[in-house]
Amino acid sequence: MVDGMATTKVTITIDDEQLAAIRELVASGKAENVSQFVKHAVGVSLSDVAGWGAVLRSALEQTGGPLTRKERMWADSLLRGKRGRGRDRRAA
Numbered sequence: 001m002v003d004g005m006a007t008t009k010v011t012i013t014i015d016d017e018q019l020a021a022i023r024e025l026v027a028s029g030k031a032e033n034v035s036q037f038v039k040h041a042v043g044v045s046l047s048d049v050a051g052w053g054a055v056l057r058s059a060l061e062q063t064g065g066p067l068t069r070k071e072r073m074w075a076d077s078l079l080r081g082k083r084g085r086g087r088d089r090r091a092a
Contacts (some may be wrong), residue, residue: 022034
């Protein structure tokens with residue numbers, strides 16, 4: 001593999017079903033090989049994360065800047081599925 005970038009061999013752990021699906025793609029010619037498939041998937045994921053970061057920065061710029069510590073704690077509690085203390089959000 002020669003693509004002008006330094007590479008490092010690593011070991012990963014994935015579900016058996018995921019590996020089987022990747023191997024099927026390789027066997028059918030839809031992917032070059034397992035390593036290239038994983039390399040591509042990592043690249044896509046990194047681009048996705050970078051894209052969401054840009055979207056978040058833009059949204060924050062349009063709505064008043066970065067979250068305050070209190071706002072971040074509130075958002076984190078929602079993402080963890082915890083209800084705010086003393087509040088019952090169930091429908092009456």
